Amino acid sequence: MSLPPLVEPAAELTIDEVRRYSRHLIIPEVGMAGQKRLKNAKVLVIGAGGLGSPALLYLAAAGVGTLGIVEFDTVDESNLQRQIIHGQSDVGKSKAQSARDSILETNPNTNVVLHEVRLDNDNVFEIFEQYDLIVDGTDNFATRYLVNDAAVLLGKPYVWGSIFRFDGQVSVFWAEHGPCYRCLYPEPPPPGMVPSCAEGGVLGVLCASVGAAQVTEAIKLLTGIGDPSLGRLNIYEALDLNWRALKVRKDPNCAICGENPTVTELIDYESFCGAITEEAADAAVGSTISVKQLSEWIKLKDNGEKDFQLIDVREPNEYEINRIPGSVLIPKADFQTGVALEKLPQDKQLVFHCKSGVRSAEVLAIVKGAGFSDAVHVGGGVVAWVDQIDPSQPAY
Numbered sequence: 029m030s031l032p033p034l035v036e037p038a039a040e041l042t043i044d045e046v047r048r049y050s051r052h053l054i055i056p057e058v059g060m061a062g063q064k065r066l067k068n069a070k071v072l073v074i075g076a077g078g079l080g081s082p083a084l085l086y087l088a089a090a091g092v093g094t095l096g097i098v099e100f101d102t103v104d105e106s107n108l109q110r111q112i113i114h115g116q117s118d119v120g121k122s123k124a125q126s127a128r129d130s131i132l133e134t135n136p137n138t139n140v141v142l143h144e145v146r147l148d149n150d151n152v153f154e155i156f157e158q159y160d161l162i163v164d165g166t167d168n169f170a171t172r173y174l175v176n177d178a179a180v181l182l183g184k185p186y187v188w189g190s191i192f193r194f195d196g197q198v199s200v201f202w203a204e205h206g207p208c209y210r211c212l213y214p215e216p217p218p219p220g221m222v223p224s225c226a227e228g229g230v231l232g233v234l235c236a237s238v239g240a241a242q243v244t245e246a247i248k249l250l251t252g253i254g255d256p257s258l259g260r261l262n263i264y265e266a267l268d269l270n271w272r273a274l275k276v277r278k279d280p281n282c283a284i285c286g287e288n289p290t291v292t293e294l295i296d297y298e299s300f301c302g303a304i305t306e307e308a309a310d311a312a313v314g315s316t317i318s319v320k321q322l323s324e325w326i327k328l329k330d331n332g333e334k335d336f337q338l339i340d341v342r343e344p345n346e347y348e349i350n351r352i353p354g355s356v357l358i359p360k361a362d363f364q365t366g367v368a369l370e371k372l373p374q375d376k377q378l379v380f381h382c383k384s385g386v387r388s389a390e391v392l393a394i395v396k397g398a399g400f401s402d403a404v405h406v407g408g409g410v411v412a413w414v415d416q417i418d419p420s421q422p423a424y
């Protein structure tokens with residue numbers, strides 16, 4: 029379904045702009061009118077990370093007049109493998125500011141507006157209202173549902189994208205004309221079921237494919253060219269170099285855009301998406317030690333004054349990157365299938381850890397249920413260990 033352009037054309041292009049955008053201007057479907065619409069457009073990109081990097085650069089290069097960036101984080105060395113808007117000298121700096129510098133280098137005509145905050149219930153409406161279109165480049169379910177609900181409640185369209193390892197997804201959600209994110213995914217996956225890119229990894233270049241597809245959808249919506257991916261979930265598989273599209277229907281029972289909505293205002297997205305399962309949270313109460321305590325325990329063990337078995341429940345490829353001395357690797361899945369339970373020593377206290385403490389809390393719930401009542405897990409996991417105890421090891 030084609031839709032009218034989202035924005036009216038700007039009054040004129042300068043001579044410099046005509047030169048700069050000449051390869052757009054000679055495409056009949058874009059022409060002067062399309063380029064002037066891009067100049068008049070106000071687009072908000074949420075997150076200057078993997079997807080936000082190519083999205084912001086291409087939106088700026090395409091001549092989108094006003095680009096907003098919502099981002100609260102700073103550039104980490106591990107971002108540089110895919111977040112091409114930032115460079116080595118930006119490590120430690122504000123991602124929003126670093127992104128602005130690259131955008132202005134790409135296209136100094138861009139009016140860049142920084143929102144150096146975490147997008148949340150208190151600021152989302154005020155920020156969204158300033159823009160014609162939103163591009164979601166975030167990496168967590170709580171923000172995705174927040175973006176969707178705020179967009180539905182304000183009647184705004186947005187372009188959504190997601191990436192994991194070798195696969196990506198892109199769609200356009202606009203409840204007035206098609207389904208919303210909740211029609212496709214009514215509920216977030218159970219906590220711990222879908223690993224984040226930080227846990228599962230992502231092929232850096234995948235961000236370019238998916239981020240560029242998001243920009244393509246944005247340009248189509250802004251200028252009215254082509255059919256935007258409303259009601260279409262585009263799935264990209266990098267290993268087959270293949271895009272395929274699935275139809276997404278508007279759900280009449282959708283909680284927010286259905287016939288009888290039950291969600292009529294913003295909700296608590298963190299608890300809706302539950303960072304940790306209830307059982308895991310319960311298991312961790314009174315059974316969590318800090319990395320400092322673990323470090324003391326390891327010294328006592330070395331002196332023969334304490335005995336315990338440290339078990340790393342991450343994946344083998346994570347164990348190759350860094351590890352806590354004395355740990356043995358038994359991935360979480362082996363506890364879920366039950367095969368790990370037979371391997372556990374019965375005569376020692378068990379101490380579990382993972383990357384940040386979520387998976388180990390889930391394992392704790394399983395082993396406590398199996399009778400290992402004095403088992404504990406390490407809060408903050410190997411991330412906290414590298415940060416506080418052994419900075420010589422690489423973080424990831």
Ligand SMILES: Nc1ncnc2c1ncn2[C@@H]1O[C@H](COP(=O)(O)OP(=O)(O)OP(=O)(O)O)[C@@H](O)[C@H]1O
Nearest residue numbers: 075076077078098099100101146147166167171226
């Ligand atoms: N609610 C939010 N408000 C503003 N920015 C957000 C919000 N949620 C996520 N982001 C930003 O979106 C970006 C997502 O990028 P990406 O998926 O590459 O993850 P990352 O956090 O940079 O990397 P990693 O999780 O692998 O360490 C991040 O820069 C993150 O700070």
